[in-house]
Amino acid sequence: MKPLLHDLPTPALLVDLDRLERNVAAMAERADRLGVALRPHVKTHKCVEIGRMQVAAGATGITVSTLYEAEVFATAGFDDITWAFPVIPSRVAQARRLAERIRLGLVVDSPEAVASLAAERFPFEVWIKVDCGYHRCGVDPTTDAAGDLARRIEAAGMRFAGLLSHSGNAYDHDTDQERAAIAEEERARITSVADGLRAESIETRGVSVGSTPAMTAARDLAGVTEARPGNYAYFDLTQESLGACSLDDIALSVLTTVVSSSTEHAVVDAGALAMSKDGGPSAGRAMGRLIEIAGAPVGSAAPELVGLSQEHGKLDRSLAVGTLVRVLPNHSCLTAACFDHCYAVRGDRVEGRWRVWNGR
Amino acid sequence: MKPLLHDLPTPALLVDLDRLERNVAAMAERADRLGVALRPHVKTHKCVEIGRMQVAAGATGITVSTLYEAEVFATAGFDDITWAFPVIPSRVAQARRLAERIRLGLVVDSPEAVASLAAERFPFEVWIKVDCGYHRCGVDPTTDAAGDLARRIEAAGMRFAGLLSHSGNAYDHDTDQERAAIAEEERARITSVADGLRAESIETRGVSVGSTPAMTAARDLAGVTEARPGNYAYFDLTQESLGACSLDDIALSVLTTVVSSSTEHAVVDAGALAMSKDGGPSAGRAMGRLIEIAGAPVGSAAPELVGLSQEHGKLDRSLAVGTLVRVLPNHSCLTAACFDHCYAVRGDRVEGRWRVWNGR
Numbered sequence: 001m002k003p004l005l006h007d008l009p010t011p012a013l014l015v016d017l018d019r020l021e022r023n024v025a026a027m028a029e030r031a032d033r034l035g036v037a038l039r040p041h042v043k044t045h046k047c048v049e050i051g052r053m054q055v056a057a058g059a060t061g062i063t064v065s066t067l068y069e070a071e072v073f074a075t076a077g078f079d080d081i082t083w084a085f086p087v088i089p090s091r092v093a094q095a096r097r098l099a100e101r102i103r104l105g106l107v108v109d110s111p112e113a114v115a116s117l118a119a120e121r122f123p124f125e126v127w128i129k130v131d132c133g134y135h136r137c138g139v140d141p142t143t144d145a146a147g148d149l150a151r152r153i154e155a156a157g158m159r160f161a162g163l164l165s166h167s168g169n170a171y172d173h174d175t176d177q178e179r180a181a182i183a184e185e186e187r188a189r190i191t192s193v194a195d196g197l198r199a200e201s202i203e204t205r206g207v208s209v210g211s212t213p214a215m216t217a218a219r220d221l222a223g224v225t226e227a228r229p230g231n232y233a234y235f236d237l238t239q240e241s242l243g244a245c246s247l248d249d250i251a252l253s254v255l256t257t258v259v260s261s262s263t264e265h266a267v268v269d270a271g272a273l274a275m276s277k278d279g280g281p282s283a284g285r286a287m288g289r290l291i292e293i294a295g296a297p298v299g300s301a302a303p304e305l306v307g308l309s310q311e312h313g314k315l316d317r318s319l320a321v322g323t324l325v326r327v328l329p330n331h332s333c334l335t336a337a338c339f340d341h342c343y344a345v346r347g348d349r350v351e352g353r354w355r356v357w358n359g360r
Numbered sequence: 361m362k363p364l365l366h367d368l369p370t371p372a373l374l375v376d377l378d379r380l381e382r383n384v385a386a387m388a389e390r391a392d393r394l395g396v397a398l399r400p401h402v403k404t405h406k407c408v409e410i411g412r413m414q415v416a417a418g419a420t421g422i423t424v425s426t427l428y429e430a431e432v433f434a435t436a437g438f439d440d441i442t443w444a445f446p447v448i449p450s451r452v453a454q455a456r457r458l459a460e461r462i463r464l465g466l467v468v469d470s471p472e473a474v475a476s477l478a479a480e481r482f483p484f485e486v487w488i489k490v491d492c493g494y495h496r497c498g499v500d501p502t503t504d505a506a507g508d509l510a511r512r513i514e515a516a517g518m519r520f521a522g523l524l525s526h527s528g529n530a531y532d533h534d535t536d537q538e539r540a541a542i543a544e545e546e547r548a549r550i551t552s553v554a555d556g557l558r559a560e561s562i563e564t565r566g567v568s569v570g571s572t573p574a575m576t577a578a579r580d581l582a583g584v585t586e587a588r589p590g591n592y593a594y595f596d597l598t599q600e601s602l603g604a605c606s607l608d609d610i611a612l613s614v615l616t617t618v619v620s621s622s623t624e625h626a627v628v629d630a631g632a633l634a635m636s637k638d639g640g641p642s643a644g645r646a647m648g649r650l651i652e653i654a655g656a657p658v659g660s661a662a663p664e665l666v667g668l669s670q671e672h673g674k675l676d677r678s679l680a681v682g683t684l685v686r687v688l689p690n691h692s693c694l695t696a697a698c699f700d701h702c703y704a705v706r707g708d709r710v711e712g713r714w715r716v717w718n719g720r
Contacts, residue, residue, distance in 0.1 A: 009450045011720070043670055065671045085671055086619035088629050089682050090369045109620050112681035129620075136672060137620040137627050168669065259446035260469050260489075260497040267497050269448050273697055277637040284644060309528065310403055310693055311425045311445055312496060321472035322449050333670055337633055340719055358718075359700055360371070 003350045005255060005343065006295065006324055011274040012255040013339040013356070014326065017346045019251035020050065020233060027215065027232045028057040034221045039063050039082060039208070041230025044333045046357045047342065048076040050233060061103075063210075063228045067094055072357040074102045083107065084164065084210070084228060086129065086137055089116040096122050105161050109138050114149055118156035126153045127164040127206065130193055132186040134168040141189045150202045162206025162225070163197075165190050170213035174242045179217035186214060191223030216244040234332035237289060241281030252332040252342075253291065256313065258323040266319040270327060271311040274338050280330025292326040293319065295348070363710045365615060365703065366655065366684055371634040372615040373699040373716070374686065377706045379611035380410065380593060387575065387592045388417035394581045399423050399442060399568070401590025404693045406717045407702065408436040410593060421463075423570075423588045427454055432717040434462045443467065444524065444570070444588060446489065446497055449476040456482050465521050469498050474509055478516035486513045487524040487566065490553050492546040494528040501549045510562045522566025522585070523557075525550050530573035534602045539577035546574060551583030576604040594692035597649060601641030612692040612702075613651065616673065618683040626679040630687060631671040634698050640690025652686040653679065655708070 005014060031038035040054045043065035051062055051073060061080030064070045070081050082105035083095070089112075098104050099122065108114050109129040117124050128149050131138030139145035146163065153160045170182040186209050197204045207224050209215075212231040216239075221227070234252040235245040256270035275288050288305040290298050305327060307314035319325070329335035336342065337358055344352040365374060391398035400414045403425035411422055411433060421440030424430045430441050442465035443455070449472075458464050459482065468474050469489040477484050488509050491498030499505035506523065513520045530542040546569050557564045567584050569575075572591040576599075581587070594612040595605040616630035635648050648665040650658050665687060667674035679685070689695035696702065697718055704712040 007450075009454065010448060085629070086627065086681075088370060088617050088619055090367075090617060094369065110681040113619070116682065131622075135622070136669070136674065140622075257448055257450060259448055259473070262491075262495070262500075267446065269445070272636070272638070272694055276632070277639070277694070278632070279637070279639075279644065284639065307496075309496070310697075314496065321446075321470040322476065334632055334637070337670075 005345050005348050005350055008255060008343060008350065010255050010257040010324070011270045013336060013342040014253045014255050015234070015342050015344050015354070016251045016253070017344050017351060019249060021053070023232055023235065023249060023251060024053050024057050027229060028059070030215065031227055032058065034218060036221050036224050037226040039226050039228045040233065041065070041084065041210070041228050042069060042073065044230040044233050045336055047354045048073060048357070049344070049352070049354045051076070051078060054233070060226070063230065066360060067091055067098065068359045069357060070098055070104065074098060079103060081105070082127065082228070084166070087113045087117060089113070092116050092120050096120050099124060107164060108149060111149065111152060114152045114156065117158060121157070123158055125159045125161045127161045127208065130163050130165045130190050132165040132167060132189040133182065134166060136166070136168060138165060141193045146193050147197055147200055147202060150197060160202065160204070162204055162208060163190050163194055164206070164208040166210035167214040168211060170211050171238070171242065173213070176217045176243055179213050179242065179244070180219050183214035183218035184220070187218070187221055187224055194223065212239060213242050213244045231333060234336070236332035237328055237330045238280050247291070247328070250328050252336060253326045253328055254288070254335065255324060255326055258319045258321050258325065261318050261321050263318055265317060266315040268313040268315060268325060269311065270305070270313040272308040273310055274335070275305065275308055275313065275327070275329055276331060276334035276338055277308055278331035278334050287313070288327040288329055290315070290325050291328050294323050294325070365705050365708050365710055368615060368703060368710065370615055370617040370684070371630045373696060373702040374613045374615050375594070375702050375704050375714070376611045376613070377704050377711060379609060381413070383592055383595065383609060383611060384413050384417050387589060388419070390575065391587055392418065394578060396581050396584050397586040399586050399588045400593065401425070401444065401570070401588050402429060402433065404590040404593050405696055407714045408433060408717070409712070409714045411438060414593070420586070423590065426720060427451055427458065428719045429717060430458055430464065434458060439463060441465070442487065442588070444526070447473045447477060449473070452476050452480050456480050459484055467524060468509060471509065471512060474512045474516065477518060481517070484518045485521045486518050487521045487568065490523050490525045490550050492525040492527060492549040493542065494526060496526070496528060498525060501553045506553050507557055507560055507562060510557060520562065520564070522564055522568060523550050523554055524566070524568040526570035527574040528571060530571050531598070531602065533573070536577045536603055539573050539602065539604070540579050543574035543578035544580070547578070547581055547584055554583065572599060573602050573604045591693060594696070596692035597688055597690045598640050607688070610688050612696060613686045613688055614648070614695065615684060615686055618679045618681050618685065621678050621681050623678055625677060626675040628673045628675060628685060629671065630665070630673045632668040633670055634695070635665065635668055635673065635687070635689055636691060636694035636698055637668055638691035638694050647673070648687040648689055650675070650685050651688050654683050654685070
């Protein structure tokens with residue numbers, strides 16, 4: 001007899017299996033329809049079990065944000081991993097040990113990073129990050145910086161894997177049309193750089209784009225070879241505010257107990273170390289939204305978490321001490337990373353307990 | 361030969377031993393001078409080694425925020441622990457197992473919480489939380505709620521340990537005088553409730569107050585038996601903005617590498633999962649402040665972390681790729697909880713690697 005989620009000690013991280021399976025299948029179909037391979041970013045869930053579901057649905061490999069994630073997933077049998085973060089010089093030796101075991105893609109956007117890899121004298125597979133409008137990392141696509149780096153990579157005996165971008169700027173737009181325009185801008189810029197390299201006879205195999213809000217709106221990805229969305233496995237209130245999903249798609253929630261209550265508010269056992277302090281779509285006014293109180297769904301005027309200290313979460317209204325509530329997170333990637341385990345639930349049955357591989 | 365901190369893989373959590381030792385000694389002296397026992401809150405560091413330093417400096421016991429912390433510290437030999445969080449009904453059986461091994465103080469502020477403990481039929485030691493102005497948890501000190509709970513505790517065969525409060529409202533005041541006034545308000549309210557209970561012949565042994573900003577300003581704690589500050593071990597930019605410490609007292613920092621740079625900004629490998637997204641004193645505009653670049657201290661116009669995504673931190677200016685920088689956190693408790701280990705450093709020597717006991 002499987003346990004019921006209402007028997008779990010709180011706070012507990014819950015993954016709704018029906019929603020997760022639907023999200024995983026929908027993005028796999030979407031990538032297929034757009035003619036690109038899917039390389040999901042597992043930083044969102046850090047769960048080997050979910051990575052396996054994504055591969056079973058057709059993912060050709062995975063994306064990670066840290067070498068620790070790469071090592072954990074490699075040990076679990078994943079053998080084609082891109083570490084989509086600019087190479088950290090003090091971790092190149094660690095990266096090499098992993099690259100000797102599996103296919104590991106690394107990312108650079110500077111001559112210094114190429115030099116730090118070259119010093120290891122190992123045929124690393126190296127992607128060049130291109131800034132397609134987000135302005136966080138990446139080479140300027142209007143210059144020859146990508147060509148310069150590609151030549152340096154090859155001159156050092158390494159393998160130039162292709163171009164990679166992340167359309168994080170899609171998070172600034174909350175209509176399908178605007179997000180589709182960001183996806184098209186990203187596509188146009190990165191394929192134009194790829195065409196430029198090919199014109200210089202630099203073989204450019206991979207053209208990889210990212211972000212859940214762009215991928216849920218993109219209409220055409222001609223010239224792109226793969227996409228790396230991550231958040232879509234869970235979605236969250238931020239994605240819902242952008243129109244990238246509906247509330248009913250959000251697969252991650254935190255089960256928490258009312259532990260104190262006054263006439264004006266209540267306190268639950270989900271604080272900053274259960275939700276994260278991501279301010280989400282309301283710029284920090286609400287830190288999470290209740291979807292269920294004592295097993296009953298909440299309507300449209302849902303109570304909100306309005307304050308978080310380390311272990312305390314403050315609700316905007318009174319509820320009886322002992323009441324169990326479920327809260328949707330602003331940012332599922334950061335909320336999931338607050339926990340060492342999540343509970344996979346179907347309805348109110350707990351089907352599994354999965355390790356969330358936090359660490360460095 | 362001890363390693364140098366500049367040889368550590370980044371991101372890395374650093375604890376400056378000179379500052380830590382100074383902070384630990386100063387608060388122990390302060391409690392002594394104010395005539396109260398010190399029961400430091402270890403949620404700030406979650407390090408057994410630092411807890412031992414605090415006990416060696418005179419702490420009579422420790423305070424924790426989760427049962428997991430309590431279990432870890434009990435296993436390490438700490439035998440007098442207060443779990444300063446309102447009892448979570450689904451964790452009462454777990455609390456009992458620990459209370460059979462060590463002296464464990466529990467906290468309630470509602471009849472429901474007392475009933476959940478009473479159902480276990482175990483002589484728990486129970487504190488009553490009093491709201492002395494912070495308005496997060498605690499009974500109203502102007503009513504007989506504390507007396508009612510104390511009678512319920514004793515009627516259930518449990519031991520009433522005393523009254524406990526947390527002056528989190530001291531964080532809203534940035535002069536010594538104002539924070540001293542908050543400390544006095546807390547003292548006056550909680551001792552008045554204690555006097556009321558004693559007038560009803562309810563033995564009230566402990567009178568426990570909290571918070572680093574109040575403890576660094578309090579002038580008189582007559583009637584109080586113990587204090588539970590936590591943050592003071594490390595301090596942070598929030599405490600500095602309140603005047604509770606100076607920049608030179610902050611013992612916690614994150615060592616991080618510039619991994620990408622444009623003409624306008626740089627990106628380091630310390631993102632939301634290294635710093636936390638605590639907005640700190642500037643309400644989210646700056647997520648951390650650089651104190652050292654490539655080993656050299658930075659002056660007053662220090663660069664700032666102005667944006668955080670999961671693993672990326674964005675600096676407000678350009679720095680060469682590969683440069684090592686150290687960043688002070690807005691909120692050291694949440695930053696420390698991002699890491700599984702910290703490095704204890706003295707000058708640029710790494711003296712130890714300590715486990716940070718995150719978990720639930």
